[in-house]
Amino acid sequence: MPTFTIPCITVDQRSNQTSPQFAIFAAPAGEIVQWAAIRRRIETNEGTQRALNQSKRAAVKRFLDKDPRNSIPPAITVTLRVEPHQIAVVDTSHNFALITLELPDNVQDQNKPGLIIDGQHRLFGIDAYSHDCLVNVVALLNVDDLETAFQFLVINNKVTPVQPDHIRTLALDYQEGDLSQRLKTARLTLHSNLPYVGIMDTDENSPFRGVLRLLAAGEDPEQRFVPPAAIENAITIIQKKEVPELKSEDALCEFFYAIWGSLKEEEWAELWEPNSKLMTKSGIMAMTSFVTDALIARYDYAGDLDVSDPVKVREQVKLILDYQTAQFWKSEWTIKISDAVVVRTKIVESLTKIYRNMRAGNTWSEEVDLVSL
Structure with a gap:
């Protein structure tokens, strides 16, 4: 007893x-x-x-x-x-x-x-x-x-959050570098315009650690090839789904990591390089949108996906990726990749066609207008 x-x-x-x-x-x-x-x-x-x-x-x-x-x-x-x-x-x-x-x-x-x-x-x-x-x-x-x-x-x-200006004031009162590093361990950031960039550039669990296009002393700029705006906008895509379990910063980060951590494994890892279409702003936003839509559909309609559990999310992402191929991102495209909405829309449409093709056992590129094969 x-x-x-x-x-x-x-x-x-x-x-x-x-x-x-x-x-x-x-x-x-x-x-x-x-x-x-x-x-x-x-x-x-x-x-x-x-x-x-x-x-x-x-x-x-x-x-x-x-x-x-x-x-x-x-x-x-x-x-x-x-x-x-x-x-x-x-x-x-x-x-x-x-x-x-x-x-x-x-x-x-x-x-x-x-x-x-x-x-x-x-x-x-x-x-x-x-x-x-x-x-x-x-x-x-x-x-x-x-x-x-x-x-x-x-x-x-009835809890009142600490205002961002209060955090900034404390940062000025103490050694900024030391405080900044400790805040990042708690997934807080002093950069008001880039709320997630500082976290994902330094978090050891982040698939984008050290590759975001930020100025860092002693580092080769060529190794930093991911536009910070891609991370902000991709996070916004998830936030717009208004899923209660993903309201907190930590839950949102883990959900995002589950998607992109899975992508960074096996054949997809070779796409983490400066000239990759996947690593562009449109590429990151489109892939985030496609996978998030699939996951949230499972959450909404099947009701058996706990989106706050990174392990469960990662399992579902890998199932989705079974019907995708890195070859799409390495192929020649019929349009020039850019930040235009029409380009992102075409990428998402292409990912949807690839998914259906591979599910049906067809060639992945069948009727995918974006690729020129």
Whole structure:
């Protein structure tokens, strides 16, 4: 029978009998996931949390892995059911207490004393980094489902984001280079006009790392051949689909990486070079549009694709690429590639014809007007 002893500070924020009592403490992530459950809205009508987004979870782990100075100060919020005998007062003058939790072996989620109402991605991301890493916790003691739902809605709808100008001010107050690098590990950027370019040029998981056309000291400009605007516009294509699971920056990056990381494998890798049609602005936008349309159709109509799970997305991308060929991008075209909308439209139409041809067992280039063979 697992037993947990939690030193805490008890807090009565309001001097009345109707508001909840809090317990404030820090506990190892690996322990919290044992005694706290998540009731997700997609699993139960009484649930409050949204489905666990694997991209957000991975982003927290990556943030902690990146730099030993990185930490996550904000507390997660949980509810905690405890009987009076489970709270032992240690020091009444400072509200110090010990909470003892005893769990049955193989306890089911519905029987756990704790319930996470905010911070599930932080918790599971920290736990993925290290079971022993401490997590700050604010626990609402012995509240009902109505209070739980209320707190969830307030916490998730009343948060004020830090304004970009505030970030810029902090950057001026500190060593810009050092701060900039640390912000990139958290997938934040100081470049307001190129919100994703700085991330994708430096992120070790990015298929475009080090090839975006940016000025970099000591590097050969010829090795930087991808126009930054291609990344911005390709991301915009995904954003316009308005998929709830892809609203966050991290989820969007992982979705984009799943597409282009798959493309960079096997025969497609040879297209990562300066004269490649695929690496042009129109090429990147058209391929992103084609693959994204196919993925979102699976998400919308089949309903069995979790677009927030990079592994699942990558599996589907590879299935799509089974009916595409790098030869299309290496062939002579009947029109000159440019940034014109008509060119991008023709590329997408060609990709669609190639997909249908290969599915039917025909020659990939059949009736593909864009290529001259």
